[in-house]
Amino acid sequence: xxxxxxxxxxxxxxxxxxxxxxxxxxxxxxxxxxxxxxxxxxxxxxxxxxxxxxxxxxxxxxxxxxxxxxxxxxxxxxxxxxxxxxxxxxxxxxxxxxxxxxxxxxxxxxxxxxxxxxxxxxxxxxxxxxxxxxxxxxxxxxxxxxxxxxxxxxxxxxxxxxxxxxxxxxxxxxxxxxxxxxxxxxxxxxxxxxxxxxxxxxxxxxxxxxxxxxxxxxxxxxxxxxxxxxxxxxxxxxxxxxxxxxxxxxxxxxxxxxxxxxxxxxxxxxxxxxxxxxxxxxxxxxxxxxxxxxxxxxxxxxxxxxxxxxxxxxxxxxxxxxxxxxxxxxxxxxxxxxxxxxxxx
Numbered sequence: 001x002x003x004x005x006x007x008x009x010x011x012x013x014x015x016x017x018x019x020x021x022x023x024x025x026x027x028x029x030x031x032x033x034x035x036x037x038x039x040x041x042x043x044x045x046x047x048x049x050x051x052x053x054x055x056x057x058x059x060x061x062x063x064x065x066x067x068x069x070x071x072x073x074x075x076x077x078x079x080x081x082x083x084x085x086x087x088x089x090x091x092x093x094x095x096x097x098x099x100x101x102x103x104x105x106x107x108x109x110x111x112x113x114x115x116x117x118x119x120x121x122x123x124x125x126x127x128x129x130x131x132x133x134x135x136x137x138x139x140x141x142x143x144x145x146x147x148x149x150x151x152x153x154x155x156x157x158x159x160x161x162x163x164x165x166x167x168x169x170x171x172x173x174x175x176x177x178x179x180x181x182x183x184x185x186x187x188x189x190x191x192x193x194x195x196x197x198x199x200x201x202x203x204x205x206x207x208x209x210x211x212x213x214x215x216x217x218x219x220x221x222x223x224x225x226x227x228x229x230x231x232x233x234x235x236x237x238x239x240x241x242x243x244x245x246x247x248x249x250x251x252x253x254x255x256x257x258x259x260x261x262x263x264x265x266x267x268x269x270x271x272x273x274x275x276x277x278x279x280x281x282x283x284x285x286x287x288x289x290x291x292x293x294x295x296x297x298x299x300x301x302x303x304x305x306x307x308x309x310x311x312x313x314x315x316x317x318x319x320x321x322x323x324x325x326x327x328x329x330x331x332x333x334x335x336x337x338x339x340x341x342x343x344x345x
Contacts, residue, residue: 093119215276
């Protein structure tokens, strides 16, 4: 019997009222039309919560998007989590563990937790699903990951988008997919949690690299080369950790990589472009209104690759730039400066 067999979520909590958390709440709200299901957003800022409740908008992140009436918001985490059978988490990766410790006492006994985050924790090199299981004491069949080419602004405009819902238990993945399927958002299920998460993590680092190349006025040949070799680098790491190659050729791998590396809506692409244009890392961080996870996770990705013996030339180059050990002018020649070998090696 599946863990979620026969369970219909009457209440879904979304923790994080940024652009992606708010957009995913909209997905859930639109999918729940005609039902009694409640969608409750938790936000840190009282003014954001007030705008969502009074005007059905999040002006800080999605000013032009009207939210469904079945979405409410609160700054009270205990009220948001009370009796929520499904909990969606969308907070910056490096803050997750600390926040989970404060949320844990309020989590419903049988809740399923979904990660929307695409980061790797510094110092532990853990994926977000691993952090969630460790801090909340959950088994793999109660932790789900959603990832794919999911630029929040496009989805908020209800532009057709596909994604991946991954869980060790495929029936749990299907249960989550069923509650986030409005007409414009199509989730596919997958049991390869490792591959799905690694695809989402590495694409941020590769997007930084592509953005730097664009900021240095390099052309499409260079960017296509970085994207393609970045996919190979991502696949090598995923396989070393137990992921599947076919996952990285799908939506959570290639699909997410292309979207993030090519869109001006991508925070990581934008951050990389500003670095390529000559801004310092501090200047980039000051200009960004939301977290570019690649900046925060790149060092952890490099460390994880070294730990499992995987060559990570693009990641290593990006980390060198971020840590001031390599100038953006020297990045280009370094990207392809490896020994000659077969492409398939």
